[in-house]
Amino acid sequence: MGSRIGEAMLTQFLAQSETTNAKARKFAIEQTVELNNLIPPTVSYESRGNLVIIGPTSIIVDVAEQFSELNSITLVSTESDTQDKKTDKTVYHAKEVTIKGFLGAFDVECVVNGERVNLAKTTIGKTAFDLVLDMKLDSVMKEQVPVPGYYPVGRGYPTLAQVLDELPGLVGTFDKPKYFRLNPELCAHSSRGVKGCERCVDACPAGALTSEGSDQTGHHIQINPYLCQGVGTCATACPTEAISYALPEAEKTQNFATRLLTNYKKEGGETPIIAFCSDRHENFNVMALKTMPDHVIPVVLDELLSVGIDTWFSALVNGAAQVLFIASRRMPETIQRVLTQEVEIAQALLTQLGLDPQRIQVVYMEALNEMTLIDTPLSVMDAPLKGNKRERLMGALDHLAADSKANQIEITEIQSLPSHAPYGTISCETKDCTLCMGCVAVCPTRALHSDPDSPTLKFIEQDCVQCGLCVSACPEKVLSMKVQMNWNQETRQETQIVHKEDAACCISCGAPFAPASMIEMLRSKLQGNPHFNDEASIKRLYMCEDCRVRDIFTDLSANPEKQLKV
Template sequence: MSTKNNITTLNQLVEITTDADGRARQHALTATVTLGNLIPPTVTFASRGLALVIGDGVDVAAFANQVHVNSVSLGNIDQVADNLVLVCTDDTSPELPEGMAFFYAREAEISGFLGAFDVLITHTMMKQNLANIAKGKPQFDVVIDLSMNGFHPAELPPLGYYAVGRGLVSVADACDALADMTGTFDKPKFFRLDTERCAHSARGLEGCTRCIEACPADALSSVEQAITINPYLCQGMGSCATACPTEAISYALPDPDNTQHFVFQLISQYREQGGKSPVILFYAEASETELAQQLAELPSRVIPVRLEELASVGIDTWFSALAYGASQVVLATSPLLPAKTEAVLVQEVANAVTFLHALNHAEERISITPLASLTQQHLFDDVLLEHEAKLLGTKREKLAQALDLLASNIVMTSTVSAVPNGAPYGRIEIATSDCTLCMGCVAVCPTDALQSMGDRPGMTFREQDCVQCGLCEKACPESVISLVPNYNWDADERQQRQIIHEEPAAECVSCGKPFAPVSMVNMLIEKLRNHSHFQDDAIKRLSMCEDCRVRDIVSDMIDNPDNQMKV
């Protein structure tokens, strides 16, 4: 069934539901306009049609014969044979159609994307370019992989790579691709990347790697200590944006603000028409057929919200929906959801559950479940809040606002609650007795949760901004910083910038000017008192400001030229 027919079926189902909630749902879905990018940026693929078919000999022969039958019926047998390279990974001698040659290769390394696949095989103890050997071309355009384990490492192979042996694509679709994948193709760039917000690395230290671990297409990597996204590999699953705690990566089709505005308007329109206890059901576009079948079995207060991909919205949108008046948020999964993407959603839902527990709400208020398993018994019929205004700010700020609104209606038993390991919420602790205020931690903090006081030795901390990336902990030369994952429900305390360590400034023994923390000066004196360059009066230079230290060194050089060798 086509997507168009699926949508028509879903719309018809909504239209024939005539109870009060059904009429309110129909009005909300009709009156709420989805905001999106009119002209999204794209990347272009160029394919000449040169295809590699690789696998066991029996499978390769069966596929080649199927292609031969198809090409005979279409009258393009010569063209297909000329653009096909067959590789057998075992010792089978396959019976192939006339004009089709094959190679043996037990091992192959395959990387790239549609129109630009690099295929290396080992021949005479050397890795060689198969496309060059077979056809005198630099790269393959399409790969048909018939092996059970696959030659490409990504869970979600790139465009142009048909993992038939792994069951991701049918033989029929792979055969059709040989004819369809010649020409020029455009694909949207699904994400925006702001490296200034990224918590991945600083000054040679590695911090957050959530986005890299979350991508099923292996499109993200660290290059020269910076996150990069290969737009040719990216397939827009959304898990990297959901996993990113700083919004350095954001989904662009549509962007998060548009999605959340849509949800706000949808619930508002539903409530204005008298609808009660709306359940927001997020589903991926690929699940349209299953949704149309399942929605008929659910109450008409279940409002379906179609997403490009299920992971394109995260915990801030889920809790915002509860704050706007939804009684529940359900993420409907399908068997096609990649494991890495599902793992990200499961982790985010686990974070959401800890918040719900702290708020004394049932964890099912935000749930992830297969659409076919959802029944009326799993749905709540009461709302927690009906906030009239749209939440604004970054996704982290919107989440905090939603949580504060939900917390305002109850008496919290504790101002601090635990969160799962790895959750991007918490604070840091510093063993101040051993801290020298070197400011190494401040220098690497990506969110400015840590800042220096500026006018005197000391630093401040704002818990709202801490994403538990660990860069400060790794940067500390004295190893006195530790991460404390939790969530502080005291909004004022969480948002205020607090002094976490300060001390008097050491005054220059020569001019009296404050120049460094006392603890740092004492630490340097203790560590260097036995060094040959700081013997006798030279040790006093550690207690001088920079200007006086230089003057003292120059003066000593003039008076004692032999001491120049000690500088």
């Protein structure tokens, strides 16, 4: 699964034109080999064909006739029994229906005859149902992308005809890929009981991502592989690459598009445009391409958002004049929102570079006449992009910035971005900063870091993802974030000193161990404290931790009676 060039209808359409660009496009498609994961990790579902149908009595009774070959059918009416039509089937009249689970493991609870029951145990003697057909207009499960085995026909999609074709075959054992990798060490969601970034949770339309834990035990992101539908929005929204699309890896899709452009130009094609589209809508893809010139090259993905902003800009600096997304307004709202937000960031960056923002553009099937095509490619990079997701993006942006400057386009060094952009800087009210390094302890990318040899807080702007962990963790509340783009590559990548103080050096070993101002503050606050009423206790404030412990035990050894006071 992953990036690929169409199926039968699309392939047939692309072979019809005989223009130079069309031939180059066909050549590129045939010559560019995909590099997908050969044996992806999977999860398994087991279904025995126990179906529950929920909805108005007359509808569910009629629909049940279409699934007679299944193991069992349980009918749950959401109407009162006074509205029943005459039938020889058992119909359970239920209120307050709740459904949790997935294919082969649906827990359905409801109130029947005034008692809340587990419906599968009550009706078929099983712990769960395998399949759910929901005919209610307002479906019980609200996820925008339904979990496997759940069919909310009542809300209009999928259609009953599609369900009649698909549902009867869902008996047996089925494997589904694990679409994502999660690296908790890179995650900016939480650290040391402090919560920060929640972009992935907000971006999931399937309810597969949740924040688990508490302030006491710590929070962490959890992905339920049985609920995950591989939509890709979480990986696109993740600023640290803690979540990455694994089928295929985003960088492989990125390299695939680059090779596609290279093969297209090798065969004499000009001004290529990359059009990302979903394999779920082959008819729509063909319909859209019929309205476009022959230099538009489709790249078909399992999911439109399985590639992110780094891939889009990679295409632009590797010869594409434009990057399009063939989308539909029928897509779940969350997918449309994430796509719109990411494109908004991309277009803001293009505008700041003095380039037409429509070089990255969403083309909706419902509004093809609003499409803007651009036929002037940009400067191509000499070397391939390397590094992680952010490094590849910044490499592409720095190349475009240099090209804009070479073309006498003036670029303002610091420019604001949409508030949801994960790029920016951190400011510090240094007069109140104690250099406790609580911010350093929670920073997931080491954008904020300390100096082992002095009390110094350092910052690298390019690495900051604006997660907010440092702001929340700061006990003095002296840190603030600012979303922006710094087009000065040197200052964006260099280590900046946010705050620095003279070090207090240990009076015993001479090693620096804390900010001098912090030691003086502690002395001031502890003055008069009964535990610090002798010269030895005050002296230890000016020692490093190792020397302080050594001095205490030396004193106890010399004066054994003091052990009674410990």
